Amino acid sequence: MSVITTIGTKCKRCYGCIRNCPAKAIKVQNGQAQVVEELCIACGTCLKQCRQGAKVMEEGLSTAKELLQRAARVALTLAPSFVAAFPGVHPWQAVSAFRELGFGPVVEVAYGAELVAGAYVELLAQDPQPPVIATACPVVVNLVEIHFPELLPNLAPVVSPMIALGRYLKEREPWLSVVFAGPCVAKKDEMKRPSLRGAVDAVLTFGELQELLDCAGVDMAASAPAKPDPPHPWLARVFPVSGGLLKVAGVAPDVLRTDVACVEGPERCLQKLRALSGGNGHARIVDMLFCEGCIDGPGMAGGLALPERRQLVVDYTRQFRITTPTAPDGRASTGRRFSDRRPLLPSAGDEQLRELLGLHYDFGPEDEIDCGACGYPTCREKALALYRGLAEPDMCLPYLLRRADHRLADSAEQLVQMRQELIQSEKMAALGQFSAGIAHEINNPLGAILLLSASLLEEIDEDHPSYGELKTIVKETERCRAIVADLLDFARQSRLRREVTDVNALVAEVVEVVTLTRPLDPVMVRLDLDPQLPRVSLDAPRMGQVIRNLVNNAIDAMPGGGVLTLTTRRNDRTREVVIDVHDTGTGISRADISRLFSPFFTTKPMGRGTGLGLATALGIVRMHGGDIRVASELGKGTQFSIRIPLVQHQTNPGEREANAHAQGQDPDHRRRQ
Numbered sequence: 303m304s305v306i307t308t309i310g311t312k313c314k315r316c317y318g319c320i321r322n323c324p325a326k327a328i329k330v331q332n333g334q335a336q337v338v339e340e341l342c343i344a345c346g347t348c349l350k351q352c353r354q355g356a357k358v359m360e361e362g363l364s365t366a367k368e369l370l371q372r373a374a375r376v377a378l379t380l381a382p383s384f385v386a387a388f389p390g391v392h393p394w395q396a397v398s399a400f401r402e403l404g405f406g407p408v409v410e411v412a413y414g415a416e417l418v419a420g421a422y423v424e425l426l427a428q429d430p431q432p433p434v435i436a437t438a439c440p441v442v443v444n445l446v447e448i449h450f451p452e453l454l455p456n457l458a459p460v461v462s463p464m465i466a467l468g469r470y471l472k473e474r475e476p477w478l479s480v481v482f483a484g485p486c487v488a489k490k491d492e493m494k495r496p497s498l499r500g501a502v503d504a505v506l507t508f509g510e511l512q513e514l515l516d517c518a519g520v521d522m523a524a525s526a527p528a529k530p531d532p533p534h535p536w537l538a539r540v541f542p543v544s545g546g547l548l549k550v551a552g553v554a555p556d557v558l559r560t561d562v563a564c565v566e567g568p569e570r571c572l573q574k575l576r577a578l579s580g581g582n583g584h585a586r587i588v589d590m591l592f593c594e595g596c597i598d599g600p601g602m603a604g605g606l607a608l609p610e611r612r613q614l615v616v617d618y619t620r621q622f623r624i625t626t627p628t629a630p631d632g633r634a635s636t637g638r639r640f641s642d643r644r645p646l647l648p649s650a651g652d653e654q655l656r657e658l659l660g661l662h663y664d665f666g667p668e669d670e671i672d673c674g675a676c677g678y679p680t681c682r683e684k685a686l687a688l689y690r691g692l693a694e695p696d697m698c699l700p701y702l703l704r705r706a707d708h709r710l711a712d713s714a715e716q717l718v719q720m721r722q723e724l725i726q727s728e729k730m731a732a733l734g735q736f737s738a739g740i741a742h743e744i745n746n747p748l749g750a751i752l753l754l755s756a757s758l759l760e761e762i763d764e765d766h767p768s769y770g771e772l773k774t775i776v777k778e779t780e781r782c783r784a785i786v787a788d789l790l791d792f793a794r795q796s797r798l799r800r801e802v803t804d805v806n807a808l809v810a811e812v813v814e815v816v817t818l819t820r821p822l823d824p825v826m827v828r829l830d831l832d833p834q835l836p837r838v839s840l841d842a843p844r845m846g847q848v849i850r851n852l853v854n855n856a857i858d859a860m861p862g863g864g865v866l867t868l869t870t871r872r873n874d875r876t877r878e879v880v881i882d883v884h885d886t887g888t889g890i891s892r893a894d895i896s897r898l899f900s901p902f903f904t905t906k907p908m909g910r911g912t913g914l915g916l917a918t919a920l921g922i923v924r925m926h927g928g929d930i931r932v933a934s935e936l937g938k939g940t941q942f943s944i945r946i947p948l949v950q951h952q953t954n955p956g957e958r959e960a961n962a963h964a965q966g967q968d969p970d971h972r973r974r975q
C-alpha cells in the first residue's frame with residue numbers, strides 16, 4: 303500500500319493535488335481524488351497542499367511504541383535536521399529527551415552519510431559511465447524507478463545514509479531495533495523496498511516524534527544536555543543541505559565547474575531528469591534532492607523558515623564537533639539494487655485525444671484553452687488522463703459552466719411555461735364556473751321557449767304567415783340548447799366514476815354510435831386495435847365523450863372524404879395506454895395549434911361549432927392523469943393521441959381537484975339538493 307492515502311469523503315474537488323502532484327499520481331473517481339499507488343513517488347507534496355486534510359501518510363507511531371515496549375534495545379537514528387525541528391533548546395537537550403522516551407542508543411544519521419560518502423569516493427574512483435545520479439533522496443529514486451526507468455543505469459548503486467547507518471548498527475548488534483526520525487515521508491516507503499528491508503524497523507517524521515514526546519509528557523527544556531551516542535559524525539551533518547553529500551565525498555560543486563551539478567526542488571529535478579533522459583547535459587555527477595534540501599521535507603516540525611533551518615544545521619555542524627575516543631571502524635554494506643517500476647499505461651495519439659475532447663465536451667481546437675482548472679496544465683494532458691481512466695469528464699470547469707448555463711436557460715423556459723399553464727388553468731376554472739352559472743340560468747327559460755314555440759308550431763299550418771318565423775325560433779332555440787349543453791359539459795367537474803374498462807370495446811362502441819348519428823360517407827373508418835391492450839381503470843362514459851369529440855372533429859376536417867383511423871396501443875416506456883385518432887383531412891396551421899384547446903376557439907362556421915369540444919376533452923383526460931398530444935400537417939391530416947397512464951395513482955392532482963370541487967361546489971350536486 304502507498305504511504306500516502308486518501309480520505310475520500312474529505313475531498314472537496316479543488317484538484318489542487320492533481321495540479322501540484324509532480325508525478326501526476328492522482329486519480330479522480332466518483333468526484334474523489336485518490337492517490338494511485340503505482341505512480342506515487344511518496345514526495346508528500348499533496349500532504350502539504352491539501353487544505354481539507356484529505357491526504358494522510360502512513361503512521362509509524364504504533365510500531366515505534368510497540369518496539370519501545372517489547373524490544374530489548376531500540377536505537378533512534380536522528381536525521382541532522384533535528385536541530386531545526388526542535389529549535390529553542392540545546393540540541394543535546396533534545397537528545398536527552400529522546401533517551402527519556404526509552405530510546406538508546408541515540409545516534410546521528412550523519413554518520414551514515416559519512417559511510418555513504420566513502421562509498422561514493424570508491425565509486426567515482428572507478429570512473430563510472432557518466433552522468434552518475436548521486437542521491438540520498440528516496441523520492442528521486444522513486445521518480446527514476448517509476449517515471450524515468452531509462453535512467454536506472456545512471457543511479458549510483460549506493461544506499462541512503464538512513465539505510466547505511468541502520469545496517470552498520472545491526473551488523474554490530476543484531477538484536478537492536480532501529481527507529482529513524484527525520485523530515486521525510488518517503489523514508490517510510492524506502493524502508494520497505496525489497497533490497498533495503500530489515501535495516502530500519504520504523505520511520506517517524508519529526509512531527510510524530512514530537513507527538514511521542516507530548517504523549518509521554520517529556521519536556522525537552524527540562525532535560526539536561528547529553529551527547530548523542532557513537533559513532534559520531536562531523537562534516538556529514540550538512541548532507542540535508544543541497545550539495546552536502548558531494549561536499550562530504552570531496553566532490554564540491556563549484557560555479558565554474560559544470561561537470562558536478564546540484565539540483566534541488568521538484569520542478570528543477572523533473573527538468574534535469576527529462577534532460578538526462580533526452581541525452582542532454584554534460585554533468586559527470588548530479589546530486590539531487592527532491593525538496594529544497596531535506597530540511598524542507600513534508601515531515602518537518604519546528605515552524606521555522608527555510609533559511610533559519612539551514613542556518614541551524616550549518617551552525618550545529620560547525621560548533622558541535624565531538625571527538626570520538628574510540629573511533630568506530632567506518633564500514634558497512636552500502637550497496638543496493640534498483641528496479642524498473644514503470645506501470646503499463648495506455649498511450650493515445652494527438653488525433654485520438656482531440657476526438658476524446660470532442661466526444662466528451664464538444665470541444666474543437668479553439669475550445670482548448672488550457673485553463674488548468676482540472677489540475678492538468680493542458681486540455682490534451684487532461685484528455686490523456688481521461689483516456690487512462692485517471693480523470694473524469696466532469697472535471698472540466700468551462701464545460702460545467704456551459705452546461706449550467708444551458709440548464710439554467712432550460713429551467714427558465716420551463717418556469718415560464720409552467721406559469722403560463724397555471725394562469726391558463728386558473729382562467730379555465732373561473733371560466734368553467736362562470737359558464738356553468740350562465741348555462742343553468744339560461745337552460746330553464748330556454749326549455750320553456752322551446753316547449754311553447756314547438757307546440758305553437760304544431761298548432762298552425764304550414765301556410766300560416768308566421769310559420770316560417772316560428773320554425774326559425776324553434777331551430778335557433780334548439781341550437782342554443784346544444785350550446786348550453788356543451789357549456790355544461792365543459793364546466794362540469796364532477797367526480798370521476800372509474801371502472802376497469804376495455805378501451806378497445808369503448809373505441810368500437812363510440813365509432814358505432816357516431817356512424818349511426820351522422821353520415822360518414824365518403825369517410826372510410828379503420829380500426830387498428832391492439833388485442834393485448836390491458837384494461838384500464840377510467841370513467842368510461844366521459845372517456846367515450848372525449849373519443850367522440852375527436853372523431854367528430856376528424857370527420858369535420860374531411861369534408862371531401864378521407865380515412866379516419868383509430869389505433870390503440872400500449873407504450874411500455876411511459877407505461878401508458880394510447881388512443882390515436884388519425885385523419886387525412888385539412889390539417890391545422892401552426893398558429894391554430896397553440897389555441898386548439900382554448901375554450902371557444904373554433905374555425906367552424908356559425909352554428910357548426912362552439913369551440914368547446916377539445917377544451918372539454920383535455921379537461922377530462924387530465925382528470926385521469928393523462929394528456930392529449932396533437933401532430934398535424936396542413937393539407938395532409940392530423941393525429942390526436944389520448945394518453946392514459948396505466949398505473950392510476952390513488953387520485954392524481956387533476957382528479958383530486960375535481961373531487962374536492964364535486965363535494966363542495968358541483969353545480970349538478972347543488973341542483974340535486
Ligand code: ADP
Nearest residue numbers: 855856859904905906911912913914915916940
Ligand atoms: P369545435 O369542433 O366546436 O370547433 P373543438 O374544440 O372541438 O371545437 O375544435 C376546435 C378547433 O380545432 C376546430 O374548430 C378546428 O379548427 C380545429 N380542429 C380540431 N380537430 C381538428 C382536426 N382533426 N383537423 C383539423 N382541425 C381540427
Ligand code: MG
Nearest residue numbers: 851855915916
Ligand atoms: Mg368539436
